[in-house]
Amino acid sequence: MTNTIDRKQKFIEARTFVVYYGHGQADLMSRRDIAIVEPAGQTEQGLRDMQESGTLIFAYVSITEVPVYDPLKALLRDGDYLKLNGKIVSNEEYETMVADLRSSNWTGLLLHRIGGYLRNSNYDGIFMDTISNVEWPSLPAGMRAEQQAAAIELVKRIRKLHPNHLIIQNNGLETLCVETAPYIDGICWENPDFVHPETYSWHETVRKRLKRLVADNDLRILFLQEKSVTSKNGLDSALEWVKRENYLHYLSASHYLEVDSN
Numbered sequence: 001m002t003n004t005i006d007r008k009q010k011f012i013e014a015r016t017f018v019v020y021y022g023h024g025q026a027d028l029m030s031r032r033d034i035a036i037v038e039p040a041g042q043t044e045q046g047l048r049d050m051q052e053s054g055t056l057i058f059a060y061v062s063i064t065e066v067p068v069y070d071p072l073k074a075l076l077r078d079g080d081y082l083k084l085n086g087k088i089v090s091n092e093e094y095e096t097m098v099a100d101l102r103s104s105n106w107t108g109l110l111l112h113r114i115g116g117y118l119r120n121s122n123y124d125g126i127f128m129d130t131i132s133n134v135e136w137p138s139l140p141a142g143m144r145a146e147q148q149a150a151a152i153e154l155v156k157r158i159r160k161l162h163p164n165h166l167i168i169q170n171n172g173l174e175t176l177c178v179e180t181a182p183y184i185d186g187i188c189w190e191n192p193d194f195v196h197p198e199t200y201s202w203h204e205t206v207r208k209r210l211k212r213l214v215a216d217n218d219l220r221i222l223f224l225q226e227k228s229v230t231s232k233n234g235l236d237s238a239l240e241w242v243k244r245e246n247y248l249h250y251l252s253a254s255h256y257l258e259v260d261s262n
Contacts, residue, residue: 007056007124007125007165008166008185011034011056011166011185011186012218012220014034014056014220014248015033016031016032016033016034016250017034017036017222017250018032018034018035018036018259018260019036019252020036020037020038020252020257021038021041021060021257022041022256022257022259023041023042024043024046025259026042026043026046026047026049028260028261029050030050032055033054033056034056034057034248035057035058036060036127036168037057037059038060039059039060039117039121044121047123056124056125056166057123058123058124058126058127059114059121059125059127060126060127061126061127061128063101063131063151063154064098064130064131064133065091065094065098065099065129065130065133066081066097066098067094067095067096068095068096072113075109076106076109077105080099080103080105080106081098082098082099082101084140084143091133096130098133100147100150101151101154102150110154111158111161114126115162118162118165123165125166125185126166126167126168127170127188129170130170131155131176132169132173132176133147134148134172152176152179155167155180156183159183159184167183167185167186168184168187169186170190171190173209173210177210177213178209178213181216182217184219185219185220186219186220186221187220187221187222188221188223189210189224189247190224191225191230192223192238194233194237194238195233207241210245211245220248221245221246221247222247222249222250223238223241223247223248223249223250225238225249226251226253226256228253228254235251
């Protein structure tokens, strides 16, 4: 089995990655240094084939959002969800409900799921999606602070339990990344907005923040874009940043349901 040093070194040296939430396609993903996948869509044989080709494989894990089809949903109680004014917080775009990271039941289920991926299915690491929800400005300041504190503690626990594996955090670029950086190996910046001028100042602030975190914590930064929401100017800007800052880059079909054959 790949050890800590080998994984970390391969991650540092990686030049390509892919994100794919569909089924199969191990042959195409084997052409990349890093593959971020939905575990439900992959077979044990496919995982072995990719790893034998030298690909680092990360299991997608939703940290705060619970879709209706998630098997863990049946194990959740009403008190495990985040509530605002008595109503469960949701992400209407994806029809998911948001879990409360202060819930020991939810975090226990998450840790069990993650342990299964890393120890039983031999993934090289996890890709923590939806963790950035703890930064939602729509949450009251006190609730936001408590959710962020719980998120940081969760990341610390994951790192302590799995010191030999890799962790990538998706977004969480305001304050969360500053606190989690010592415990993770990479940060993914998903669909940066390089179109609207009013966002340019914020993007520059984030760029400088990530530069400091990379220098202090030996992190890799991944730029992830979807074709459906990325203009030519947005892509050109991203590629300029990739070259200047040594980011990794991947441009995907909508919802990450195709694998680029290049």
